[in-house]
Amino acid sequence: MILDKIVDYKKKRVEEEKQQLPLGKLMEELSCIHPPRNFKKLLSKENQLAIIAEIKKASPSKGVIRENFDPVEIAVCYEESKVEAVSVLTEDKFFQGNNAYLKQVRSITSCPLLRKDFIIEDYQIYQSKLLGADAILLIAAILTKQQLVDFQKIAQEVGLYCLLEVHNAEELEKVLEAEGEIIGINNRNLKTFKTTLKTTEKLMTSIPKDKVIVSESGIHTRQDMKFLQALGVNAVLIGEGFMVADDIGKKIREFRG
Numbered sequence: 001m002i003l004d005k006i007v008d009y010k011k012k013r014v015e016e017e018k019q020q021l022p023l024g025k026l027m028e029e030l031s032c033i034h035p036p037r038n039f040k041k042l043l044s045k046e047n048q049l050a051i052i053a054e055i056k057k058a059s060p061s062k063g064v065i066r067e068n069f070d071p072v073e074i075a076v077c078y079e080e081s082k083v084e085a086v087s088v089l090t091e092d093k094f095f096q097g098n099n100a101y102l103k104q105v106r107s108i109t110s111c112p113l114l115r116k117d118f119i120i121e122d123y124q125i126y127q128s129k130l131l132g133a134d135a136i137l138l139i140a141a142i143l144t145k146q147q148l149v150d151f152q153k154i155a156q157e158v159g160l161y162c163l164l165e166v167h168n169a170e171e172l173e174k175v176l177e178a179e180g181e182i183i184g185i186n187n188r189n190l191k192t193f194k195t196t197l198k199t200t201e202k203l204m205t206s207i208p209k210d211k212v213i214v215s216e217s218g219i220h221t222r223q224d225m226k227f228l229q230a231l232g233v234n235a236v237l238i239g240e241g242f243m244v245a246d247d248i249g250k251k252i253r254e255f256r257g
């Protein structure tokens, strides 16, 4: 499965990153920790479907999505369009992302930033903070319940929110046991790459009302937004739907209706 390949590569990549900047040195650079921008509050506005807009050049399912890719230009457009948060893909091999993109985007926007990567080690959590993230993604499919608990604790200590991602009932149970507060339902089946919003519709019913719910992947139209809002979802995470647009601002206005 693609996740296994991504995780295998990630393990090697993190080892290289540790050689370049060992944890001790990274922690020294983190000596002054700023609180995160309020990712959770911005996603849970009453009567409004919040948008997390993703900066995503390529993906394993689609290959290159945006040829003319300038992360800073895209971030400026997202900020001008008043999205609630921005997600920056930093994974380099499968998504053609880069840690530098997160740093660059941080320097030009005050929007809350989600670091979108495959977190499998403590090191990456501290690194996310240093790169300027306000939130990180924790994927239940690649982490144990204990890792979800431990990683959330570290994230809280350094001032990062966590978006805990699930795709099925078993993963959701794990995330609820780990007391995740912001739950992302990934509509993409990572075996087939197919997306269906029915995944959100189905899993929503088992999520307590006090959680913030983000529907992720495969959201392509205003109709999709309306469908998810009617279900009671708090926020959507959209990558490809914006990345394929010539005029991203216009596309966001279309999605908002």
Ligand SMILES: O=C(O)c1ccccc1NCC(=O)[C@H](O)[C@H](O)COP(=O)(O)O
Residues within 6 Å of the ligand: 002, 054, 056, 059, 060, 061, 062, 186, 188, 190, 193, 216, 217, 218, 219, 237, 238, 239, 240, 241
């Ligand atoms: O996008 C993929 O093909 C993919 C494959 C394997 C693991 C993760 C993948 N996507 C990561 C994401 O979560 C999406 O980038 C995000 O939800 C936005 O999805 P979309 O709007 O469909 O681009």
